[in-house]
Amino acid sequence: MPDDLYQRYQAAHRAYRAHRPDCADCTDTSRCPAGQRLYASLARLQDAYLNCQRQQR
Numbered sequence: 001m002p003d004d005l006y007q008r009y010q011a012a013h014r015a016y017r018a019h020r021p022d023c024a025d026c027t028d029t030s031r032c033p034a035g036q037r038l039y040a041s042l043a044r045l046q047d048a049y050l051n052c053q054r055q056q057r
Helices: 002-022 033-056
Strands: none
C-alpha cells in the first residue's frame, strides 16, 4: 500500500503544480475552487503518506 499511496501523493502534487501557473485566481494564500480541491487532495494524501512513514519507524 505505501507504494500506491506514494504514487497517488506524487500525482496529486503534479496535478496541483500543473494547475497553479495557468490559474489567475490561485495565490499562496487563496485558491479557486478547483485549486482548493487539488490542494486539499494533496494535503490529505501527504498527511496519510507521512503518517504511514512514521508508523514504519
